[in-house]
Amino acid sequence: MTPTRLxxxxxxxxxxxxxxxxxxxxxxxxxxxxxNLRIGVADGRELCxxxxxxxxxxxxxxxxxxxxxxxxxxxVYLWPGQSESGPGDHCSNDRGCxxxxxxxxxxxxxxVGHELVHAVAIPLGDPSAMWSEGLAxxxxxxxxxxxxxxxxxxxxxEEDVDYPSAGHFVRWVWATHGPQVVRDVLTDPxxxxxxxxxxxxxxxxxxxxxxxxxxxxxxxxxxxxxxxQFVETEPGSWSGxxxxxxxxxxxxxxxxxxxxxxxxxxxxxxxYRFHSDASALMIQxxxxxxxxxxxxxxxxxxxxxxxxxxxxxxxxxxxxIDAQGEGExxxxxxxxxxxxxxxxxxxxVSATATRLP
Numbered sequence: 001m002t003p004t005r006l007x008x009x010x011x012x013x014x015x016x017x018x019x020x021x022x023x024x025x026x027x028x029x030x031x032x033x034x035x036n037l038r039i040g041v042a043d044g045r046e047l048c049x050x051x052x053x054x055x056x057x058x059x060x061x062x063x064x065x066x067x068x069x070x071x072x073x074x075x076v077y078l079w080p081g082q083s084e085s086g087p088g089d090h091c092s093n094d095r096g097c098x099x100x101x102x103x104x105x106x107x108x109x110x111x112v113g114h115e116l117v118h119a120v121a122i123p124l125g126d127p128s129a130m131w132s133e134g135l136a137x138x139x140x141x142x143x144x145x146x147x148x149x150x151x152x153x154x155x156x157x158e159e160d161v162d163y164p165s166a167g168h169f170v171r172w173v174w175a176t177h178g179p180q181v182v183r184d185v186l187t188d189p190x191x192x193x194x195x196x197x198x199x200x201x202x203x204x205x206x207x208x209x210x211x212x213x214x215x216x217x218x219x220x221x222x223x224x225x226x227x228x229q230f231v232e233t234e235p236g237s238w239s240g241x242x243x244x245x246x247x248x249x250x251x252x253x254x255x256x257x258x259x260x261x262x263x264x265x266x267x268x269x270x271x272y273r274f275h276s277d278a279s280a281l282m283i284q285x286x287x288x289x290x291x292x293x294x295x296x297x298x299x300x301x302x303x304x305x306x307x308x309x310x311x312x313x314x315x316x317x318x319x320x321i322d323a324q325g326e327g328e329x330x331x332x333x334x335x336x337x338x339x340x341x342x343x344x345x346x347x348x349v350s351a352t353a354t355r356l357p
Contacts, residue, residue, distance in 0.1 A: 068124060129161045273328070284338050
């Protein structure tokens with residue numbers, strides 16, 4: 001998605017009238033526009049086509065999952081991870097918030113996916129805090145994990161809902177009873193407890209016991225790793241390349257310059273040798289698989305040198321590969337992996353992976 005610059009806020013006001021685009025409390029200008037979003041970034045940080053495409057794909061994925069459609073364009077004020085400031089002046093926390101009345105998000109980069117779920121879910125009504133925040137966590141661009149608060153406690157909270165616990169429980173209802181049941185609970189006009197029990201056919205106590213016995217430690221992300229795959233050029237050898245250019249849909253802005261993702265799909269555990277002409281090459285497991293039990297220690301050896309989760313890195317470690325020169329060999333389990341190719345400047349970069357005998 002080619003980055004599109006917006007006109008001035010004053011000019012936008014003439015086009016769209018009263019609303020978030022002419023918000024008097026705007027922290028900075030909205031400088032990018034996509035099909036569904038108008039985006040401004042703190043500290044003048046640049047966004048590339050891949051950054052914008054990632055947000056648009058997330059909106060499209062959530063619309064499909066919820067069978068809804070974003071009611072209109074959303075204004076997004078975004079604070080990068082390295083920004084010293086944050087959305088605290090606009091939200092009751094320093095992570096992020098969504099104002100449905102003016103269709104505006106103020107959020108740190110790590111929280112914008114959560115807030116976009118709120119925006120897409122507007123047609124489903126105004127559910128209780130546990131279901132609203134739980135849904136935003138369950139459909140966010142990351143895993144959910146078992147939380148510290150039981151569903152029967154979280155269920156009736158309004159001001160202090162535990163987001164991770166709510167997200168994991170809603171994700172369990174989604175996996176156990178199906179997406180339509182979750183949508184029905186959200187839109188049911190009855191009190192939350194009555195709606196939940198009537199829709200699922202379980203009492204809350206029965207559901208909590210079932211959840212405690214059957215939910216995995218972590219549910220995989222619902223729409224992960226949507227990047228082009230490495231091509232198997234011959235049995236046991238894969239290659240991929242990216243034309244890193246900020247205008248391209250598959251190029252992301254990175255602290256060191258530009259980056260792009262490719263997916264490597266491996267069907268057997270083995271040692272794999274990596275080579276690359278990129279300035280840096282990194283690898284991480286695609287967050288698309290459920291993790292049944294919490295890993296103990298930092299190794300999680302059964303899952304190879306790049307596991308889906310460790311006790312030190314629950315979301316999964318990101319490993320830097322010394323892929324230049326002679327390259328580096330890693331022992332990897334079967335699974336899907338994201339390879340991240342980085343460069344200080346716009347150019348074509350490539351990488352290869354070879355299974356060793």
